[in-house]
Amino acid sequence: MRLIRRTAAAAVLAAGCLTAATACAPGTAAPAADKASDDRTGTLQVWLYNEAGNAAKEAVVTKAVDEFQASHQGVTVKVSYIDTDASARAAKMKGAFNDPNSAPDLVEFGNTDLPGYVAAGGLAEIGPDLEKWKDKGDLDPVIAQTTMVDGKTYGLPWWVAVRALYYRTDLFTAAGLNPPTSYDELVAATQKLHAANPDTFGIAVGGKYTFGALPFVWDAGGDIATKDGAKFKAAIDSPASQAGIKRYTDLFGPDGCPAQQCADLTGGKTVDLFAAGKSAMALLPNSSRSKVDAGAVKGKYGVVPLPGEKAGSIAPAFAGGNNLGVMKAAKHRTLAVEFAELLASPAYQEKMYDAMGNLPTLKSVSGQVAAKDAFLKPFTDTIAAGTKFVPLDQAWAQIDAQSVIPTMLQQVVTGKADVAKASADAAAQINSAFAAH
């Protein structure tokens, strides 16, 4: 009796839901483009990343805003700085996608986020608009490639960051060493430096430092995945990739970075180790300069490109960086494109470099700042030698969120699995991520 009554109640509830289907189904926003418009006046909403030392960035952006408002009658530019922390900004962007009414017109975003945002239907295609931009030809083509999905452009590359090898000049001199020019020299240097300075790690690497590991994989001729026709297919378990994984994980020894200390380090933690003088070398981006200068090793370090296996070669770096993108739901589409073009113009890219140390995406500006600042040479050399990128597919967001690469590295580093087993597991997860999208 009781059972029957309970079933009846459930049936009533289900029936109620059927009649009011929208109330019971999970919410889905109307396609963003339905809400879009192209007003030429009003308030242009812009979201930029709130970065370390943001005051300098704000000063440059404020100048751009003033210039833009002066040349566009009746337009107010409102810039908000959003939290750069991965999960916070993901939540913020998801909110903007789900509720087009509260979405901004123009956003800054990390270039690896692009395919996911495109798949979510959040970004507008701006390829045709950029064709008319006078500085388009000056864009680094490899970097421009990172803003494209299926041949369509969804972003304007604003700045890039690459990683190179920071090393302690004082320790190298004391040990009678030159900066390494090959992987073997790098390993030999860790041994010699650690022997001379037992409290110092030969090199700071981390089990969670995906972009520290990838250059070794790319240098060995491997990759995360390769495009097989229209679909990506995992390549992280290929013999070449395995050789690269082995080279990276071999650095987690007693001379390099002991597994006990380094298996759970992120890239950010390796900056801290190097800045504190705890390691003789580290693979850090150009943007870490200010943090390192604030530490104990200020004035006692130099930078060279990360050497590849072949003597004198440079390991391909990950082309990290940020894009500017126009939201599909933008109310001021044309104004948003124009403001993005202004922020990415040669004058403002140079100002941004001066303020934040972010590398320009325009070749002409890149040459200028490299000539101005010798510190940049190893980084521009690294870019010139060729950079690489993660698979331009929305599956990357999943692969990244599920820590597939860090888990693989940590399994090898802690001895839970050998390279073959760990990379095969990672390949299976990567393939399943590609299959899911």
Next chain:
Amino acid sequence: MSVSTTTAPAAPPSPKRRRGGRAPAAPPGGRRRRPPVLLLLPAAVILIPLVAYPIYQLGLLSVLDFGQAQASGGAPTSFVGFGNYSKILEDGQFWTVLLQTVGFAAFCVVATLAVGATLAVLLTKVGRWPRLLLTTAAMAAWAAPAMTGSTVWSFLFDTNLGLVNHTLEKIGLSGFHEFNWFYDKWTAFLIVGAVVVWHSFPFVMVTLYAGIRAIPEEILEAAALDGANTWTTFRRITAPMLRPILTIVVIQSVIWDFKVFTQIYVMTSGGGIAGQNLVLNVYAYQKAFASSQYGLGAAIGVIMLLILVIPTVLYIRTLRRTGNEL
């Protein structure tokens, strides 16, 4: 024993007596049906929108392919039946994590009860000031947000700057120089377990202490007069009278410890080295929600719900059978 009719709320009289006392008050069969339904209405008004509807949504999501693209209208939502469930059940890691979760929860429940019960008994034995001190300390632990507590404990066990390593080294244990407590799976679980216990023992302690206090002095006195020793008093009087409270405390602890998230997520930075310290909740987050696969995450949620229903139903049945009520 006749004095026991003046019961305190937490100490129900023996089942036999109550049954005898209640029977005449029950309304005649025919009119018995309606009023309970009406009386349930206020609870239903709260529970249906707050509990039933979300559970319904969870179930619905779990049979859909629903990710960020679907939420923001970039792609159509599609029905995948039990696709999400089979994806999880076929994942070898899920079974490892499930086993780990059960083991970890069992450890935490037993440890929490042992610590909580011991301290509750201690509270009844000590004087006013030590009792105040202990209660205050326990309340502070209870009041500390899981996030704060976990962070502070991870500072204590920090590899390079932690107080624990520093102290152990100071007393001459050389093996603890820059010792990483979270490198080994079991030491990591042990420390996280300790933090979980630290956060949850005050509830057990306070509840059991209240329960012990609610046992009428007269009963204990009568037992003493009848010549019962401490063990007999505990077995025949304290334990049976505490059973309903103990049951609540056990169910609560099982549910809490099975659903642990913050402590694991914060202290092992998202599930430990190579995911060695994952428990179901963190697994659901890492596997599904972090990458916006809401359908998959909902399926894990439903599985957890079903797992937790089992002990709850079992306990309620046992209670009913022994004649005790919550």
